[in-house]
Amino acid sequence: MFLGQAEDHQDSEDGTEESFTLPLRGKRQEQQEAAILVDRLLRERLGSLAPLVMQYLDRPAARRNTMPVRNLALASIRFDVLPTAAAALASGFLQDLIADGHLSPDISYLVCDPNKLRRARQDAMASARDLDQGKHQGTKIVGLSYDGRKDKTRAMVPDSYGKLHPRLIREEHVSVTEEPSGRWLTTAQSLVYMWTRKHGLTGKELNTLEILVKYCLQVYFKLYYDIRVHHRLEDGPKHILTQLRVMRSQPKKVQTAVTFYVRTGALFAHSECVLLSLMASQSEDDRSLQTLISWQPGQVHEPAFTCSLSGDQIQEILVKPYEVPEFSIHTQNTERVMKQVTEAAAAVVGQQARDWFIRARAHHRETMPCFRSKKDMMDTF
Numbered sequence: 218m219f220l221g222q223a224e225d226h227q228d229s230e231d232g233t234e235e236s237f238t239l240p241l242r243g244k245r246q247e248q249q250e251a252a253i254l255v256d257r258l259l260r261e262r263l264g265s266l267a268p269l270v271m272q273y274l275d276r277p278a279a280r281r282n283t284m285p286v287r288n289l290a291l292a293s294i295r296f297d298v299l300p301t302a303a304a305a306l307a308s309g310f311l312q313d314l315i316a317d318g319h320l321s322p323d324i325s326y327l328v329c330d331p332n333k334l335r336r337a338r339q340d341a342m343a344s345a346r347d348l349d350q351g352k353h354q355g356t357k358i359v360g361l362s363y364d365g366r367k368d369k370t371r372a373m374v375p376d377s378y379g380k381l382h383p384r385l386i387r388e389e390h391v392s393v394t395e396e397p398s399g400r401w402l403t404t405a406q407s408l409v410y411m412w413t414r415k416h417g418l419t420g421k422e423l424n425t426l427e428i429l430v431k432y433c434l435q436v437y438f439k440l441y442y443d444i445r446v447h448h449r450l451e452d453g454p455k456h457i458l459t460q461l462r463v464m465r466s467q468p469k470k471v472q473t474a475v476t477f478y479v480r481t482g483a484l485f486a487h488s489e490c491v492l493l494s495l496m497a498s499q500s501e502d503d504r505s506l507q508t509l510i511s512w513q514p515g516q517v518h519e520p521a522f523t524c525s526l527s528g529d530q531i532q533e534i535l536v537k538p539y540e541v542p543e544f545s546i547h548t549q550n551t552e553r554v555m556k557q558v559t560e561a562a563a564a565v566v567g568q569q570a571r572d573w574f575i576r577a578r579a580h581h582r583e584t585m586p587c588f589r590s591k592k593d594m595m596d597t598f
Contacts, residue, residue, distance in 0.1 A: 280326040282333065287344075289329070290337035291581040294574060297564060300338065304329040342573030345580045365391035366555060370562040383566070390562060392554040405433040432471060436463050450544040451497040453485030485546065489520040496523070496539040504534055 255274070259267040286307070293303035307329040314320045370388040373381040412430045440460055447455070460479060464472055484490070495503045522542065523531065557578065561571040585597050 282327050282330070284327060286329060286334060286337045287341050290334060290341040291577055291584075293334065294338060294341065294577045295581040297560065300334040301331045304331040304334045307334075338577075339573075342570070342577040345576035346573050348580065349576050365389055366559075368559045368562040371564065371566050373566055385563075388562070390555075390558045392551055392558050405437055408433055428468065428471060432467060432475075435466060436460070439463060444547050448545050448547055449541065450490075450546055451494045451541045453546045454491050454494045456546070457483050457486045487518070489518045492517070493520040493522065493539075493541060496520075496534050497541050499538055501535070504538065 256267070256271065259270055263270060289303060289307055292298075293300065298306075311320070311325070311327060311329075315322055315325060367387050367389045369385050370390075372384055372386050372388070374384040374386065375381050408426065408429050412426060416426070418426055440456060440463070443459060444452075444456055464475070464479070467475075498504055523539075554575075557575045558571065561574040565571055565574050585593060587593055
């Protein structure tokens with residue numbers, strides 16, 4: 218029933234006049250309704266001059282959310298949540314707190330705006346970059362490891378009129394990690410799992426699966442665990458010999474298929490790696506290097522670690538094995554970084570943004586290594 222109808226309503230059957238009572242409203246809502254009515258009245262009476270009068274009205278200024286949301290920004294970056302989705306989740310949680318009485322409705326102005334979160338993400342990524350630069354300034358880099366692959370990369374591509382449009386393109390990225398500081402079995406495990414289950418393969422497909430599973434069990438898994446246990450730099454050439462030995466047990470077509478990749482990946486068969494392994498051997502015959510190495514010019518290269526040794530230090534290797542610096546021969550750290558680069562390439566645009574994105578994720582992971590329960594979050598307070 219409208220207010221006008223309530224005023225004109227006739228008396229009821231018992232002769233008493235029905236009274237209309239406005240529903241109770243909160244103080245804040247009444248103030249808002251009164252302000253709307255005043256504004257409407259001023260515009261009707263004063264027209265274009267109304268704003269000049271409104272600015273002198275004694276009204277409380279609208280409260281703005283100036284609270285920093287750095288932790289929310291870092292969490293959205295780490296778990297790859299879009300700013301709009303993260304802002305909606307934060308605002309929804311604020312609504313639940315107000316609805317359950319934990320917070321007053323007067324602080325509803327703290328709802329999170331997606332644009333506010335975007336700015337906070339930029340600030341958090343820039344802060345992570347500055348923190349890393351300050352942390353590693355003056356640090357001496359001993360060694361580098363690198364690898365690369367082509368990723369689906371988010372980019373702004375111009376059209377024929379020069380207007381930029383967001384697109385996904387394939388772009389090669391090279392990941393570089395510092396060494397020493399600080400693999401991958403997913404496909405091999407899946408093949409073995411398929412072999413031990415009811416897969417329904419027959420004929421040629423079954424034969425192919427059997428060959429792959431035998432290769433994983435007889436070659437791949439053995440080399441994987443050998444490298445994980447004996448992962449020092451001087452162990453590299455030994456793993457090459459082990460790989461060649463176990464390859465002989467494989468069918469001829471398997472050997473033909475993988476020989477190319479064995480050759481291209483046999484970096485530790487290089488002469489300087491072989492020399493380094495021999496100098497670190499416990500056998501004096503290996504350390505003599507007289508009958509095991511061809512000393513023709515251009516056929517042997519000195520290891521980088523021994524270039525600065527004096528003649529007396531080199532002679533001492535004949536008596537005592539050379540202590541090789543603790544470098545790892547597997548690229549587990551680099552593979553982790555490559556995964557981070559791939560995820561960053563699909564999330565942000567530009568090389569600088571990718572760099573900041575990865576650094577921000579790393580900093581949040583240092584603060585909270587895992588998030589499986591409430592206790593993991595409480596430990597960060």
